[in-house]
Amino acid sequence: MKKLVVLISGNGTNLQSILDACASGRIHGSVAAVFSNKASAYGLVRAQEAGIPGHSLAASAFADREAFDQQLIAGIDAYAPDVVVLAGYMRILSSAFVAHYHDRLLNIHPSLLPKYPGLHTHRQALENGDVEHGTSVHFVTDELDGGPVILQAKVPVFAEDSEEIITERVQHQEHAIYPLVINWFVEGRLTMREGKAWLDGKPLPPQGYAHD
Ligand code: GRF
Numbered sequence: 539m540k541k542l543v544v545l546i547s548g549n550g551t552n553l554q555s556i557l558d559a560c561a562s563g564r565i566h567g568s569v570a571a572v573f574s575n576k577a578s579a580y581g582l583v584r585a586q587e588a589g590i591p592g593h594s595l596a597a598s599a600f601a602d603r604e605a606f607d608q609q610l611i612a613g614i615d616a617y618a619p620d621v622v623v624l625a626g627y628m629r630i631l632s633s634a635f636v637a638h639y640h641d642r643l644l645n646i647h648p649s650l651l652p653k654y655p656g657l658h659t660h661r662q663a664l665e666n667g668d669v670e671h672g673t674s675v676h677f678v679t680d681e682l683d684g685g686p687v688i689l690q691a692k693v694p695v696f697a698e699d700s701e702e703i704i705t706e707r708v709q710h711q712e713h714a715i716y717p718l719v720i721n722w723f724v725e726g727r728l729t730m731r732e733g734k735a736w737l738d739g740k741p742l743p744p745q746g747y748a749h750d
Contacts (some may be wrong), residue, residue, distance in 0.1 A: 540567035540724035543619040545627035546574050550581020551709055552625035552646060552716055557588045559717035567724040570617040573610060575629045597629070607635040621723050624678065625716070636680050641730045643678040644723065646716050648708050650674060650690055650745075655683035660704040663695055671695050671704060673712045674746065675719045677730040686735040687746035688728065691715045 542560075544553050553572060559565040572585040577594040585592035593613055600606040611634075614622060624645040636643065649659040651674040663671040672692040679685035691711035695704060722728040728737050735742045 540620040541570040543614050544572050544623045546581035547628040550584045553581045555713035565721045603632050607632040645678050646675050647683045648673050660701050688735045689746045
């Protein structure tokens, strides 16, 4: 059984979808531990309810990003994970962290990358009058939200939408696609090499699987 470690900072609805998928067998793996950079993250309660160890590290206790990430690496590696899953982890990663988990570090970002890396993606989609928005699962590299895209899900945007409605619509898709991609990875179907995501031995196009 492959082991996942999940990193969060907040509500943890994506974590919940991963926990549920592990429990139902849609992910052929199990979550070994959850780490948060916020002690108040509700995702830690979700971990506890699922009987999974949850840990939090406060940035204020460390001299710098490198020191924080070294402690995080030590904590994560104690569980010997096959894959490290970022699920709403809102802290910039050091290069050393990315290098340490190179090719087994996944993230979900709430936009159709390469559009809108960074924060406030839903607001930007609304303000720009986009008619289409969505979410992307990608491998993590040193470039913020810039690693190879594996799978995207699109949602429509309507003129009367609020940021909350778009968030809900996008998250609904996230909860469907992230467990699917994680399962591809744990089954050995998905890899990263030569700066590309590969599924079943074929390189995926820049916008990921089934790009039209
Ligand atoms: C998600 O929308 C994800 O795309 C982004 O942060 C959000 C986390 O939500 N990276 P949750 O904590 O999983 O509910």
